[in-house]
Amino acid sequence: MPLDIQIVRTAGSDQTGVYTVKLTGSLDTLTAPDLEKELTPVMARCGKDLMFDLAGLKFISSAGLRVFSMVRKQLKERGGMASFISLQPQITEVFAIIKALPGVGMFTSEAEFDSYIAARQRIVQNGQNGQV
């Protein structure tokens, strides 16, 4: 089963925007290098946050988990976070088995993720204005 990768900017500017990576198919030993390659330019311009829409992801192995781990680590160093929405039950189970859930954002929908980002941006803006 191949992996289809769609990357769209969902908010912000081209250089510091919030990007969504939509994965469909299988993230495995054959396709994980493709995702890593596609993410390299995105990681250079995505700012602090990156969202993965996994609604169409049917299969994942440790090769795919390693790519998510790399992204999570880089975003954490920037004070941001990798987020995941719409996981199928078998993918949620794999995440749970390796205890990948702590430290990443898990959202049920893109709207929920957008609310989170908006709330965080308000906190940053309030901080810059001297508000708490």
Next chain:
Amino acid sequence: MKLELKGTPGEVMRAVESLQEFGEAKAIPAGILFGLTLALEECASNIVNHALQRDPAQTFEVTLEHTGEAISIELRDSGIAFDPTLAPPGDGVADDEEEPGGWGIFLVRKYTDNLIYSREGGRNVLRLMKSLPLPA
């Protein structure tokens, strides 16, 4: 079902797809089949990436068996002796301090009932066993 496969990631996924078709034909429950395909992907990837060094001239074998009560997956390769069952159990925690290389064997253990290694005729033989629920 017996498969002879080349030492490439593409051949790993050919084995995975064969197991999916085999399992669907035998009406293996979807959750169990997902776990077994993941276990096969991890073990076969380990063989291809480490024992065979991704050399397409090298081959390994995968044999699938279904007894009605259980399903077994046997992998044979002619790489240097390597017993994955000796890997430390680990807790699989994906914290930033841990190298994620140990996740594969951790997932294999979670999704199978038995993992048996032997060295036979100069080849690594790894058997994955999974019991199946009794028919209703």
